[in-house]
Amino acid sequence: MSRIGKLPVQFASDIAVSANGNVITFAKGKNSVDLDTKGNVAFNLDGNVLTFATLSDSREHRAFWGTYRALAQNVVTGLTTGYTKVLEINGVGYRAAVNGRVLNLQLGFSHDINYELPDGIEASVEKNAVTLKGHDKQSLGQVAAEIRSFRPPEPYKGKGVKYAEEIIARKAGKTSKK
Template identity: 55%
Template structure:
């Protein structure tokens, strides 16, 4: 039994949810998100809550039961609040700036790294902090991971791009012999 799948998803005010052809479609203003559940999970709306149940007793249906509930919850939470990831740049001469639809990063290479900002993502830079915001949790995480991959933090000095809450375990450098 899925502990997460059993929990119903509350529909907040201002969000319109409907089920069409096995797809859960949520709307708020002009934002539309959908999750396709038709093969493994039954979905129904009862008194302002979305309820999920597996279609069969097979392993696949039970596995997707909690997954689709979590995806739907993230979809609704993204429409209401949005998601945010914060990245920190550490290093002498390392900096970031948003210019138009691009994020320009100076990360110690001989050239600037230019990252085109995808549709549906908003990026702001405050000093050495890059803030990635959006309505899709997966897309926000993917963009943040891509930015981090340009110069991951190294364990000796901690230079590079890291998540704000990430802890870098430092290594001791070389020691001189006496």
């Protein structure tokens, strides 16, 4: 039995939740998110509580039960409080700036990297930290991973783009023999 799947998803009254076939739509203000269950789980919408159930006792349906419940909870959390990822830029001359919907990165290459931010993701820069905010957990993580991939942190000097909570395992440099 799934411990996650058993838990109900509770949401505030300012979030409008509707079901159309296998698609659950969550809406708050101008933000709207669709969760397509693809017929893998059964769900019940009762007031401000959404519950999920398995279609059968097969291993696959039990896995979907907990997965879709967690995805629904992520959507509700994203619409109420939102998600934040912080990236740190370390290196001499490494900088970032936001110009409208474009994140301009100077990461030691011969050219600047202009990264177009997708809809629903906002960025702000303060010193060497880029803060990304959004209501969709998956797309926020994808954007953070793409920005990090431009210059991943290297283990010798720690230069590059890293997550704020990430710990870089540092290596000793070359040593001379005497």
